[in-house]
Every structure is written in structure tokens, then in C-alpha cells.
Amino acid sequence: MPTAERERIYERADNKGWKKWGPYLSDRAWGSVREDYSPYGDAWNYVTHDMARSRAYRWGEEGIGGISDNKGHICFALGFWNHKDNIIKERFFGLSGPEGNHGEDVKELYYYLDSTPTHSYMKMLYKYPQQEFPYNRLVIETSRRGRQEPEFELLDTGIFDKDEYFDIFIEYAKADQNDWLVKVTAHNRSAQAAPLTLLPTIWFRNTWAWGYEQYNARPMLNGIGNKQIEINHKQLGKYKLYCEDADALLFCDNDTNTDRLYGRPNVAKYPKDAINNFIISGGKKSFINPNQIGTKASAHYVRQVPAGGSVSIRLRFSDQTILNQPFADFDDIWNKRLDEANAFFGDLQKNVTDPELLAIQRQAYAGMLWNKQFYYYNVNEWLKGDPKMPVPFQGRVYARNESWRHMYTANILSMPDKWEYPWFAAWDLAFHTLTLARLDPHFAKRQLAVILREYYMHPNGQIPAYEWNFSDVNPPVHAWATWKVYEIDRDLNGVGDVGFLERVFHKLLLNFTWWVNRKDVAGNNIFGGGFLGLDNIGVFDRSQPLPMGGRIEQADGTGWMAMYTLNMLRIACEISLTRPSYQDMASKFFEHFLHIASAMNNLGKQNISLWDEVDQFYYDVLHTPDQNARLLKIRSMVGLIPLFAVEILDEALLSKLPDFKRRVEWVLTNRPDLASLISRWHEPGKGETHLLSLLRGHRMKMILKRMFDETEFLSDYGIRALSKYHEKTPYQFELNSEIFQVRYVPAESEMSMFGGNSNWRGPIWFPVNFLLIDSLFKFYQYYGDDFEVEYPTNSGQVMSVKEATVLVAERLINIFRRGADGRIPAYGNEEKMQKGKHFDGLYLFYEYFHGDVGAGLGANHQTGWTGLVADLIEYWYKYQSESVAAVSTGK
Template sequence: MTSLTTPEHKRLAASESRQADWKKWGPYLSERAWGTVREDYSADGDAWNYFPHDHARSRAYRWNEDGLAGLCNRHQNLCLGIALWNGKDPFLKERLFGLNGHEGNHGEDVKEYYFYLDNTPTHSYMKMLYKYPQVPFPYQKLVEENQQRDRSQPEYELMDELCDVFSEGRYFDVFVEYAKAAEEDILCCITAVNRAPEAAQLHILPHLWYRNDWSWGYNRERPELRLQGPGIITTSHRHLGPRWWYADISGDEVVDFLFTENETNAMRLFGAANPSAFVKDGIHEAIVNQRMDRVNPRQTGSKAAAHYQRVIAPGESFRVRVRFTDRPHKNPFADFSHILKQRKIEAEQFYQVVQPAGLSDDQRLVQRQALAGLMWSKQFYHYSVELWLDGDPTQLRPPEERKLGRNTGWRHLYNLDVLSMPDKWEFPWHASWDLAFHAPAIALIDPEWAKRQLILLLREWYMHPNGQLSAYEWAFDDVNPPVHAWAAWQVYKITGRSDTGFLERVFHKLLLNFTWWVNHKDKDGNNVFQGGFLGMDNIGIFDRSAPLPSGGYLEQADGTAWMAFYSLNMLGIALELAQSKPAYEDIATKFFEHFVAIADAFYHIGGRDISLWDEKDGFFYDVLHSVNGRYVSLRVRSFVGLVPLLAVHILEPELLDKLPRFRRRMEWLLRFRPRLAAHVVPYDEKGASGHFQLGIVSKKNLMRILDRLFDPDEFLSEFGIRSLSRSHAQQPFQCQVGQQVYSVAYEPAESQSDLFGGNSNWRGPVWFPVNFLLIEA
């Protein structure tokens, strides 16, 4: 097969068959570990203030490391990354800077310019770009200016402060490339280009360090890095074995090797005695403050760096090379350039095969960089809720309030895996529905990884024993749209081969999840669902993850539609499996009947003439079920009313002929349950083709919704379908509860609401995943 002829495809095949371990090392280092839930041991759950950015250079992380353009093994025993210094900043640039959730007028926000340029699925070749200003980085100004702004104003960005600096080219383009000579032989090339009209100094410090797993009372052995000879650092780890790290010292520069420990500087942060004579920020102190007493003169420690510096002429570049390997090399840089060039060529060959023919050069570039972003956004993620709640043997006992707070119902959860993240700075934690949307895209280049990720979130150490999928670390109990079955079904079809084993593994666990939804989110047992948050943050007039201020509860149009969508995807999987295993016909029938019951409930809640469909407006709305028994439609035209369009499925006659038991039951329902049969109609008007269409929306109602969907004054924008109708710009929806007036208005850019931190917005912007589902439907 052509698709298996490229070297990268051969590496993927060897990795999948376990003949080789090309994915052991990858870009699994987070871009932000500070300000995360895992590092928060406060009584009030204020993760941002418990571990702020200012602590990051001095404080050892408990759960995982972060860094700039970093790489590590899948268990993050040992990390590689870079640090930069322009000679003017107050500290080394070891990690990306951004505002925390309290500092930004629209929530947390990274304030740096960096670009993922290339990456292959086995990470045999990776490239990224970081733009480093040559003037002092405006850390304080970014914080102060954004704190002074309210939510009606735009964010204050780095470009706003440094517009002249960037327009005049007074910055360094720092390109970082990795290439694998073998599974555990990794080359790193750092190339800094001076874009300024005059010479400028730059310090480059490739780093090597161990994740601190020895300070918490479980493993007291602290591994050691040691300068073995000119340009050579050696180490040995109980899991990794011996390693060699080579830094190229063939240039004219004097290269210093600096060592310290990955231990907290308790004196700086808390005024307490340090656990070690040398601490985490020792290399920073040595470079920025010339405190050479802060690094170990014996040139040993758990954190090390090679210090290069040069004054770079205008337009010129400065290159630093390092090599990390599991075996010694007499001349580690003799074949360096050849290997780097060869892996770049192989990356080109790989993408020439996997990208579809007919794309323009621009389209190919956009898709390739998007896929590179998915590959760069893998992250080692470590979190044991039980250990986090109870505390570690050598640390202070956590406050008792935590045992009644965040994630207390998830003590079973133990994550120690590499996961595909939504983003390694703003969202450096697994998010179930984000990952589900990423999986089909990942499957275009690495089906095995996509499948493993979907299976992983369904395993016993992730999924709750009651069947609920974890949402995200801020609140595992929150409920996301049930798109896991859709993702699995998409990945199965994309791969082009019948991997029914994968489908069965996913399907069996999703049966538990589907049952959880029915038992926990269908309050009255009438097939109308109250999903709550459902991932679309501030789309509702109320915070849908909290009790309603009015009392009562919402009958959610989107929650109910997502469950209809879920039913159809489970139906599709069951029908596929039933073709080779007839036992699945019965469960297919179950999902068929569950779908039509949900579809009917849209128009007859509890069997009564109460509907999520508003005949006057021609749209679906949430319905408020008040404490006095009244039902009130909340006439907000948003994605909430469009989700019912997604629940559509075609039954083909060839398939029905193969499954006679399923067909007989379907025909019985069509004959004896005419109201339910309204949602199973012939695909063509006369029914001659034998195709049946399952759907919530009738043709008449569909035309009314589409009138709004394709109206530029409502949903249709130049770039896709808006999440909220533009009509609400002039006519905000308002609802008064007691003395409080709640409203939803069209906000096409940043959110003006503080719901869910305020850094995402479903009141106008175009959201690609739901647009994709609309197009597919």
C-alpha cells in the first residue's frame, strides 16, 4: 500500500505492533503547570493564587513539569527544554507567560507569540517558533493594564504594548527543531535569528532536568545529572537506565554548564529553610543576578543547563545543538545535520501521502500546521484525586475543607498518562468533549493514537464507577455533551478498516455512560434531559451548572438533542457490530426505540402538549419548569435550538436486509406507534429507494429553522454559523427573577460575562466543532 511506504508510516506500524517504541519520547511537557487544580492545596480552591506564575521558577511542582519547547518521556521522569534571556528581563524565559483567571479582564490568557510549525505522529521531526522581544518583557504592564479594564473592553495584548518593537523587528525568531535518530536518540537544534536592524545579545540555555518525584514521601531517591567531560552530561535513572546529553561546544563561545536541584526555594517564597543548598531557581540566579554561588560548583544536580551567549548581528542567526541518547557517541554531532535533514524530508513525504489531493498550497499549509498543533499538544498528565485530597506523607496536611470541595466524588481517578490536550497553556488538563472532537482529526494521521485516547477516558481509572465521564479537572462532575460515541464511530470509519474490536471496547463502556445519563439527567423519566453545563459555557441566561435562581429546573433543548444524537451514534455502532454478531441486533433495537421516544418528547413532554418546539417562532428553546408547575419557553435563539438538527441517521435497505430481527421490530413500531413513526420517514418522497431517515425535525420545521440559519441577520456569518443569533444585538433576551434581571445579548468577540471564568464565549462567536456537526448533518 502506498500509505505504508514512507518511513514515518513504517515507524507508526512498528509502534502499533509494539516492535518499537517511537512514541516513548515526545512533546509531552506542559506549557503551564502553575495555577492548576492539581497544584492547589488551598482551603478555598483558589488555584490561581495558591501557585502563581511568580512562584513557578522557584517552586517544585507536585504533579507535572512545564517548560518552553519541551520534550519528555511518557512518564515524565526526565525533561528537556530551553530557556532564553535577552539580558534585560527580570528572570529567565523558561516558560510561557500569561494572565491568570483573576488578572485578565476576560479570564486567563497566554501573552506570548509562538507557533507550532511541524510535527509527525511519532515525533520523529518537530519544529516550533517562539518570538522573543529584545526589550524588557512587559510582565507587570500586561497584568496592570488588563486588571484596569472591565469586561466590556478588549484584552490588552502583548502587541498592544510592543507594537513598535515587533513592527521594527526588534525581536528574535527562535526556532526549535527536534529529530529522532532512533527511538531514544534525540537531536535538538535551536536557531535564533535577529530580526532587528542592529546587533543584540541573546543567552540560550538548553535545559535537562528530572521531575521531582522524591519530595513527597514515596520515593526518596533523587537522581543525579553530572558533568562527565567537555560538553557531556551523564545520568542514570531507575526506570530509564543510563543516558548521555551532549552539548555542542565546537564554536568560539565559552559554554558554561550549570547545575542545581529541582527543589523549592522555600526561603524566597515562604521565609523557611531550604531543603537543599541548591534550589530550582539557581540557574536563573546565576545568569540574571550573577549569583554563581546559587549553582553547584561540583557540577552535579537534578537540574542542569548549558549556557550559550552571543551578540547576534542584524539578520544573522545563532545555532545551538544538543543530543540526548541512551548510548554513548564518540562524535555526537558528526551525523547531526544529515539526520535532521533526513527527518525533515521524511516529514514531507508523510504529509504528501496523508493530505488529500487537490488542496492548494495554502490549504495544505493550514491543515499541516493544524495537525502539527494537535501533535504538539500532547501532555503528560498526572493526578491522583485521593492523594491530592489526603495529602502526601512529607507535606503539611491539606485543609479539611477540601474533603467537601472540588472533585471529592472522584477518589477513584488516577491519571498517569500522555493525553491530547485542548491547549497546553490555557487548558493543560484533559477535557472529555474536546478530546472527542480532536480524535477524528488525529485519526487522519495516527488512527492508533486516536483510538487509544478514546478508550483511555473510558477506563476504570478515568470513568466514574456510576458511568459518568470526567469533564475537566476544575469540576469533574460537570456534564459535557455526549459526543464520545460519535468520535469513536468517526474514527472507525476514517481508518478504512473494520476494527470491530475497537468499536466493541468503546461500545460496552458507553452503555454504562448512556445509562448514567438516563438515570441522572432525565429528572422525570420523560426522555427530556437536564444536562446542565453541557460544555457551552455562557450560552444560557442562567449558569446551567448551578441551581436555578428561580428554583425549578430547565428542560434543555440541547441536552435532549444531544441524547438523541447519542442514541443514533450508538445505534450506528450496534448495527455495524450486528452484521457479524447478531446478538447486537437487540441492543440496536433498544437505541432505535430510545431515539424515537426522545424525538417524540421534544413535542410532548411527559406525554402532554408541552413542547421544546415553539410554533410561533419556528425554533427550539429551553423550557423553564418552575416550582409552581408552570412551563415557560426561554426564547434565546442560540446553538441550543440548532443541536436538534444534528440528530439524523439514514437506514439503508441493504443493511436492513442483513438484520431481519431489527427490521421486523422497526416495521412493528411504524405500524402500531404512529406518533413515534413520525420520526422515521422514507428518505425519498415515494419511499422507492427503501432508505429511511431518522430525525427530530420534520421537513416543515426544518425549513423554518433553515430560514433563520441562513439569514445573515441571524446565524449566518461570513465564517460560519454563529453560536447566538445576531438579532439579540438589538433585542437582548431578558428574564426577571425577583429583583434580579438576567439577560443574553449578542457578543461576537470576548465574553462580557464572568460565567466559567469569562475566557470563552458562546454568545456569538463561530465554534468550529458544532459547525462541523451541522455540515455533517
């Protein structure tokens, strides 16, 4: 029997019904591209953290533990004041890109602990210091640090050393589709009683101040006594917010304080920062609207939290008028939703038995679900500026995304990290969908489909990369993710959604054609691509023209495209089972793969190949304007990516596709030069399978020899992005007496080629590790136990590819597990996180991890692709069960 939550998921596949309300509020809107109306694209300084409390946003909203409807019209979040700070805590603080010594960096401690897919139950934790928050110290100390030094974190200030902080748990439970309960519980972890002001806040996204008649209708909040707020919105209708035992209700308007920010008269008498000013001033009533009306309102709770004790407040938001005792059934509803959440995850995690892995996996799932966001961006309107603005629009000297005027996004999307990356990134999103598919296949499929829609995808077929530059080129992983999500959905439901495959396939055809036309410059099936997500991995910025001119043929670009052809081939075969005409498309991609494989394996006009016979490794090839070519001999993830191009076709499938099979046989008979590229096609492997891969036995073994070498790619915690060989032997390239260098750097980047947290020069990244693991399992599917490797290299231990692959997965999982020394590698030397009484069982899913010690780096809540640890745990348990079965049957 499906659980109650699983049944709710299938009531509506889109973001309506039980999914209409969710954690769709961003963790940060200030400093974003969408809010930047500066002439020169200075997003970080156009709206700063200091300005955020006073400036109304145009394209989105932000808050702590916030929720909203699926179009972001009505927003709710929590605010706090510790009676020490000079501003209330309404939003997470962090450093902007230019301020951080390694780019943008949130400086708060918060954890997403739980959520069901429909958000019928959600829970998060915010750790709020009782002493004055060290805003200035974090900025000043960071400004003293260079890129060679680590980031200065909130824990480094010592503000948590004496446990003088509140653990504030924010929880939601839905009574019905438009009826949700809120509970906020603040635990005082210190030895002294401490005051705390809690400010649950409701407001409307400002749609009325920009000069567009269709949005001019101003919604209204109206207070009734000190216990109830009436909400009236033209599109959404009427609601009520019941505030149990509130001390008061405070009202203002979500309009910009132009007087404070720009020295211009205010349009609203009680602007956006009025509640902040009321609290900080000690209750000066002139700041807030005495008539208890407005477009922003807070319930005001002032509580003394006893030492070691806690206080709780409860609220209820509903489209129903509950005349008597709106909280009478609160506990019954709450307990029911919590029981349903536990039942849902009990079923989803039924294969996982280890309590620690259960907790890691469930919090990974929670982070995936909390990182949904309403993403709104009309590029054409944004480029033109709005008819009315807080300050006159000066126009754009630098018109970012000028060629993407067709883009009009207003969807719930999965974000990489709602503070550090509160915007979709195409290749991040593809990885997100694998984990999301286990939770909610409908949502995962919708995520893959939506960015291929005509209001996202460029008319020329390019998929938008991310808002800082939609024209950057991300790796083409969309087809791979589509197939993986299809498989997960089919396993969960017993039937595959071929209609989904077909719909996505047509759009991917456009994108594939864009790649072929734009990134195969020489027309020889060897691809460039530029950026391809691998920031800082090369000696040059590959997204920019080369300083000496010429071009680079990329081993990763070509490997990605070979993988793309095989993904499209597999999808076409599946669709062909019910629509035989698609066999023509399967044949097309089969042949295209062969041509790419031929190009990668053959010498070019300059007698040079991407494969280097001396090093037995793949490298990029630099073509200079003087018609010379040379290998850029950097041992990096670039050379491992050709492993991703692998697919298995079994005889049972081929027998159902006679036209495709006949075409394959014709090509193999009449083009022996191409047939030789396919390892043992006429010698079926394990389970009557056929292998399509860029790598034949010898080359694969040589690649794996390097990959499994602990002095090169293999770390105790996964596969490094750059070989440790370059720690003592950096790669150097001389140009006009200037030396360009790539050196192994296991932690934060020492250079700013791409700025921010970008660093592929040594750390461990989950997405490419996951792709390696997925690919190696396919090789095992073909070879079985006959193909053995030494793991680790030079250890003398020989095992099957599957055994080695599972051990790599285990190393990645161990980043989050307590080791024999009692420490969690992800938390490095953070003693509070390692040993703190109230830190146990709390997990952060970082952007990437130290290549030698496994410590978490980059964005703190990049659960998007690091959430793949949940899938790796499933892989690991599947292997364990297969091993037990093999032993019991004597195999």
C-alpha cells in the same frame, strides 16, 4: 507503499517505541488544580507565575518547546535570556484567571509549525523580545480594563514595533527511538546586533520529595567537562546529553526554594531557581553546584547575534554512548527525517492542491500533535495531601472532586491548549480525535478508550468533564467521535476495527444509562444536563440550582441524547455484522430514539413543547416550583442542536441484519404514532437509504431558514452561537424585579457567569459548526438534490443542502485565508500579524472567532477543536472533486 513515518506509527499502537518521547511537557503547570493544596481551592494564587521558577511541582512539569518521556520522568526544554529581563525566560508568561479581564490569557507569541505523529521531526517558533519583557505593564493595563473591553495583548505594548526581537526556531529529529537531535536557531530581526543567552535544560520531575518510599530514589545528572551530561534514572536507565560547543554546564536541583517562598530553610543547597539566579546575577558561582551534579542542568550558551543574522546550537540526547563525534551524522539524520515528514504529509494531503490551504492544514496538524501532554493526577492522594511537602498541608475546607477519589490518571492525552487549558476536557477530546485519526488512528482510538477506563469513568457511569469540576456535564459526543474515528481508520486501512467499536460500546452503555437515570428528571425522555459545555449561552447558569427553584428541560440536552441514541444504534449495527447478537442493542437504541423524538414533538403536561410553532424554533422550557412552564425564547445554538440527531441506514445494511430489520418493521407497524416521526421510512431516499432524524422536512426547512439568515445565525465566517436578532432585541427574563438578559455579543463575553474566556453569546465555534456540517451532509445523503434551500435566506438563491453546507464550510476555512483585501480575518486589527515581514505563513488556531469579522478570540492555541479546519479542508476538496466528476459525467 506506506511512508516510513506511517510504518513507524504502526510499529506500536501505544506511546512506546518511537512514541516514547514526544512534546509531552505542559506549557503551564503553575495555577493548575493539581498543584493547588490550598484549603479553599484557590488554584491561581497557590502557585503563581512568580513562584513557578522556585517551586518544585508535584504532578507535572512545564517548559518552552519541551519534550519528555511518556511518564514525564525526564524533561527537556529551552530557556532564554535577552540580557534585559530580571528573570530568564523558562516558561511562557500569561495572566491568571482572576488577573485577565476575560480570564486566563497567555501573553506570548509562539507557533507550532510541524510535527510527525511519532515526533520523529518537530518544529516550533518562539518570538522573544530583545527589550525588557513587559510583565508588569501587561498586568497593570489589564487590571484597568473591564469585560466590555478587549484584552491587552503583547503586541499592544509596542515591543515588536521596531522588529527588536528574536525568532527562535526549536527543532527535534529522532535518530532512533531513544536518540534525538536538537537544533535551536535564533534569528535577530532587528537592525542592531543583540546578545542572547540560550539555556537548553534537562531535569527530572520531582518524585522524591513527597514522602513516598517507592519514589525516594533520587536520580542523578552528572556533568563531564562542558560538553556532556550523563543521565541516570532508576526506571528509565542511562542516557547522555551531548552539548556541542557549550560555554559551560550549570547544575542545581529540582527542589523548592522554601527560603524564598516560605521563609523556611532549604532542603537543597542549590534549589530549582539556582540557574536563574546565576544568570541574572551575572554569573555568581555560589548559586550553582560546583561539583556539576544535581537533578536539573542547563547547557550555557552566550551568543552575540548579528543584525539580520542568526546563530544555531546543536544537542543530542541518546541512550547510546557515542565516543567519537556525536554530531558527525547529525545533518544526514536531520535531512532524512525532514524528507520523511514531507513524504508523510505529501501522502496525507494528496487531495489538497492550494498552497495556502496546504500550509493551514499542516500547521493545524502540527498544533494537534504538539498539544499532547503527560497528564498525571491521583485524586485520592491529592485530596489527602502528601506525607512531606514544602509547607505543611493545612487540609481542604473545599475538597474539589471529592467524589472522584477513584481517578488515577497517568497518560499521554490531547490537551485543548497546553497553556490556557493544560488538562483534558472530555468533549474537547472527542473532537480532537477526528483530526488525530487522520494522522495516527491508533492514538485517536486510544484517546477515546482511555477516559472510559475504570480509573477515569465514575463507577456510576459518568465521564469526567475536566479537572476544575469532574462532575460537570459535557455534551455526550463520545459515541459520535467513536464512529467518526472508526470510519476514518477504515478508510485509511481498508478494514474497520470492530474490536475497538465493541470495547468502547460497552463502556458507553454505562454512560448512556447514567444519562437516562440522572438527567431525565421527569422520566419523560426530555433531558436537562446543565452546563453541557455551552458556557454563558442561557439566561441562567444551568449547572447551578435555579434562583427561583424548579428545573429546565433543555432543547440541547434532549437533542444531544437523541444524537447519542443514533450514534449507539449505528455502532451496534456495525458490530452486528460480525456479532449478530448486537442486533438486540440496535433495536433498543432504535426504540429509545423514537421515544425521545416523540417527547420532543408532543406537548407535555403543561401543554408546552420544546418546539415553538409561532417562532418555528426549539427552545428550553423552564418549569417553576408553582407547576407553571414557559419557553425561554433565546435563539441560540441550543435550538440548532436537534439537527445533530440524524442517521442514515441503507437497505444493504438492513438486509444483513434480519433480526433488527424485523424488529424495526414490527415497531413501525404496531406503533403508528412513533412511525409517523420517521420521515418517509417506507419511501427510500437517494441510494436506497432510510432517514432517522428529529426533524421532518418542514421543521428542518424552518431551522435552516434561520440558520442561513445573515441577520440571524449566518456570519461571513460560519454559524454564530447566538442569533444576531438579539443584538437589537435582547431576551429578558424578570424575576423578583430583577432583569436577567441575554444579548448578542460577537466577541469576548461581557459577563462572568462561567468566568474565563467562556462566551457562547455570539462568536463562532468550530466544534458545533463541524457537527452542523456533518449532520447536513447526512441529510443530503438521504434527500439528494431534491431537497433545496435558499442560501443565504432572502437572497433568492436556491441550491441543494450539500451546496449550502459546503459554502458554510468555506466560510469557516476563510477565517484563516487571505481575502481579496490581503488580510487574514483571524488576525483582525493586529497589523503586525497581518503585514509583518516575518509573520507571513504563521497561523494561530484560536478557541472561537468574532461573530461578525472572524477575528480570533479566547485561547490562542486551541488547535484541539479548531484543528477541525484540517478536516473541513478535506470536506471542501471532496466536494470539489465530486462536482467535477458530476460535470464530466453529465449528472
